[in-house]
Amino acid sequence: MNPRILGATIARVLRQLKHDHRTVALVVVVPIVLLLFVHALFSDSPAAFDRIGLAMLGIFPFIIMFLITSIAMLRERTTGTLERLLTTPMNKADLLFGYGVAFGVAAAVQATIATMAAYWIFGMNTGAHAVWVILVAVVNAVLGVSLGLLASAFARTEFQAVQFMPLIVTPQLLTCGLFAPRDQMAGWLQHISDFFPLTYSVEALRDVGINPSPTSTYWTDLAIVLAVVIVALVAAAATLRRRTA
């Protein structure tokens, strides 16, 4: 990796995002609107909102960054900028980490705003400090970025790229413990969800939801999610070929 090229790539991706006012607005506003819905849905049960609203703070950045990244990377492939970059001194890691860091920064802004809204507007309560919630949200965003980079290799059009969301995101969403506690799920479903990274980030959020400070479960969960990020990035790097037919 080359710090100059990595830094330039981070700046370039953030500038592209900055020019897209509508996406910036959606990234910031949508989580707050959805929190409003969840809050209204569980208006009789603040404990349920504390549990579900908290899990959603980790899930938003994952879904949104997965979508944004898979489309952005697909554009690099289809407009020829990727091929051009691969003829320059740029290393594949410069590009992948450039996206990871840039969208990670965007996710940190999003997570901070959404988390502040959850605490101050909707009165969410957690055992531990909000900063631990934001940390999970950022790690989840980076997870979304890495899986999005990988998924873009298997799509030829933006139309196809969007179809990867139900495939990759929905199963994780259904089995992560948000809709039904994992210990009440069918055994085979539990086993499947053991392989899904979102399971661990939701568990980490629950950990700081009920404990006054992060326990070892929290750190183990974060380490597992980061390990998945590394595997996805290595796999994504393998899909970036300098020579094509």
Add this chain to the structure above:
Amino acid sequence: MGDLTNPASAISVDELVVTRGRKAVLHGLSCCVEAGAVTGLLGPSGCGKTTLMRAIVGVQIVQSGTVHVLGRPAGDPGLRARVGYVTQAPSVYADLTVRQNVWYFARVAGADSSTVDRVIERVGLVDEADQLVHDLSGGQHSRASLACALVGAPDVLVLDEPTVGLDPVIRAELWDFFHELAAGGATLLVSSHVMDEATRCDRLLLMREGDIIADDTPDAIRAATGTADLEQAFLRLIRAEASE
């Protein structure tokens, strides 16, 4: 052909075979590109110009044969800072301004940021420097793409149809600029399917159906075919080959 020992050739291609799908696009093509000159790669659309250029910049999977650029195998990591490639479809970020695009490719190439404005001026986009590429015309868009390759001051520039759809005045300016770069020691390989651009080149590679049918200076090609018109010369070469 493909003489690696010839110090005058910056690019040498020897017995290059490329197949795309089931079709052989290049079947044992050999040629050289002279250093410090502007070489035109001319031929009809679909004759394999882009495939040959992709092989030279090292992004094309080749079946057999060799391609050397500046004495190294094409695609060698040591060449990446020395070879600039402009694809036919402009490959720049439409959601960035011209200046932001050029700045980015300058940083990637390790060029000084002060060269950014100079290159933008050379491609005639000073007034558009702070506009999003998305809002530019087709010709401006391709000049922005050209600027991104020039900013790294590469020793070898491979330009795939850089002047398509350009205003004649700008086209003439760009060709003058290409010759200035060559005078400064750069090697340029410029493709075109328009024969009137052939007269602007120091040397020509005429290509048809995956083969080089002529490799010489425009004057020598005119003399050999007995016509002053390069379009006519090209036709005569094709007919001569067909009757063989």
